[in-house]
Amino acid sequence: MIHQQTLTVPSRGRGTIEITAEVEQIVAASGVRTGLCNVFIRHTSASLIVCENADPSVRQDLERFAARLAPDGDPLFRHTLEGPDDMPAHVRSILTQTALTIPVVDGSPALGTWQGVFVWEHRTQPHRRLVVVTVQGDA
Structure with a gap:
């Protein structure tokens, strides 16, 4: 059994948006009991x-760490067509993940407590992000 749905996630600019x-x-809704x-x-x-979803300071600290790794306006970057946050946003995206795989156990994502x-x-301006969720497994 396979079920797929696309989420539209609005951002307010740089930061995290929980979609758990x-x-x-x-x-x-997929009906999958065991799968991915x-x-x-x-x-x-x-x-x-x-x-971690319990303490927002974890995500704030991650944001500060990312700013050190890929600062906006760094003269190292030539790709600045959309502004000083353009290439740093690409670097941050490449260093993190564009896909996650989560086990499905007893009909729920098998996430840990926190x-x-x-x-x-990673951009400073608001965007609408598309996230494709695919659930596959046995009912």
Whole structure:
């Protein structure tokens, strides 16, 4: 059995947006009891992460760390067609993930107690991100 759905995730600019509940709803609607859930973002300047969802300071610290690794306006970067955050957003996306695979156990994503699924927007301006969720397995 395969079930697929695309989420539209609006961002307010750089930062994380939790989509755990939406992923859980898609898995539940699929009817899959045992299998895999693949989550894929269709962009090159945003990514996906499984991260702690209890303490937002974890994600704030990640944002500060990413700013050190790929600072906006770094003269190293030539690709600046869409502004000083353009290439840093691509670097951040490449260093993280564009796809996640989560086991489905007893009809639910098998996330740990403090784990959540997040879109990590790397651009400073708001965007609408498309996330494809595919659930595959046995009913």
